[in-house]
Amino acid sequence: MRQQKWAELAEVKRELAARDWFMGTSGNLSIKVSDEPLTFLVTASGKDKRKETAEDFLLVGADGQPAEATHLKPSAETLLHVEIYNKTNAGCVLHVHTVDNNIISEWYGDEGEVIFTNQEMIKAFGLWEEDAAFRIPIIPNFAHIPTLAKAFADHVHEDRGAVLIRNHGVTVWGKDAFEAKKFLEACEFLCQYYVKLLLLKR
Template sequence: MATGKTYEESAENNDHLIRSSDSQHPANLIPELCRKFWTLGWVTGTGGGTSIRDNDLVYLAPSGVQKELMKSEDIYVLALSQQTDPKKRIYLRSPPSLKPSQCTPLFIAAFTKRNAGCCIHTHSQWAVLITLLLEQLPSNATLFEINNIEQIKGFGRGYQKQGNLGYHDTLRIPVIENTPHEEDLTESLEEAMDKYPDTYAVLVRRHGIYVWGETVHKAKTQCESLDYLFQLAIEMKKLGLSWLSDIA
């Protein structure tokens, strides 16, 4: 498990890394995104989080902070190139009196395995309900699939592939089982990424979802599109409508 400060800090604690007047700087953008996600019910009660990668630097929301009240001073910063032991992460900048997010190794997986620029973790009720519906299927399904829905166009075709999915394509999102400690999800998440190389998200049973993208814009767009599709899928299930159809 990661601990706060695993290095001898300078007097300034590298605070220059989170100080910028640019609204698009990761240290400013993460609190702004988390405020928006809070209004959607995605990060209620300090749950969930967001991380942005800027080349080798990774900016992370802390653990246990009310997301709608987060400030740039609350942001952790690490360098991917300095991480050699996943259980002993080295931070370039740590806020005082806070703890690193247990989501950190899962965010890092998205950055290292998919070259993502942003990873978002939510506790969306729609995401959780989808995993519960899949759990009730005879096979205890570990894959959400839906096709012939316009919003599917909001997703890329896959890592290192050009273009987005089309209306007739099938969107597939794998499901992994929850664990008592969030960082213990890392191995399962990486296995799901390997098994489904084109996915941009992984659902966590009875917990939430991780969504990533090449940029902040793409990650946010895909996260919003998924939430829409999950809500739609739940309403479809109520009406006895199938998530998969043979429309061509």
């Protein structure tokens, strides 16, 4: 199971790396391995996530601490992943920093949310109606991770979702790696589209 989950997460990591979504060691990823007790594989902190090594991930428990002896440190943002796995049935969490998700988070930051409408891509989130709107909450980028995790947790209610952290990045989650990656790509598409549209409208 664990090896299979490792391979799944490694493949997602490879694909996101190919998109150049891990600039400057940013980004963290995780995948659930077991439910009782809760364990998940999470990226080791501070690594260049474009590189593929045998030390890319480590197993952590429900408190975000290593579940077995290791010299590796779990991602600095593991507590956000913990909130998702503890509150939902999500199976995979992806976090990336891109220029476009940062710009959107800053542009709409004071409103606390960005609402995407009239865009085919929102169907990726299961919204099929013509007048549907997809809302992504935007939270402040608290440096104190437990405070950030608490603000983040206020927006974690469903097995799938996305939250923008202002001038930091986006965290998305889904029932499995396929769904989480689909949501992340859709989010990035929408952010890129809105940035270009905002520029053209000026």
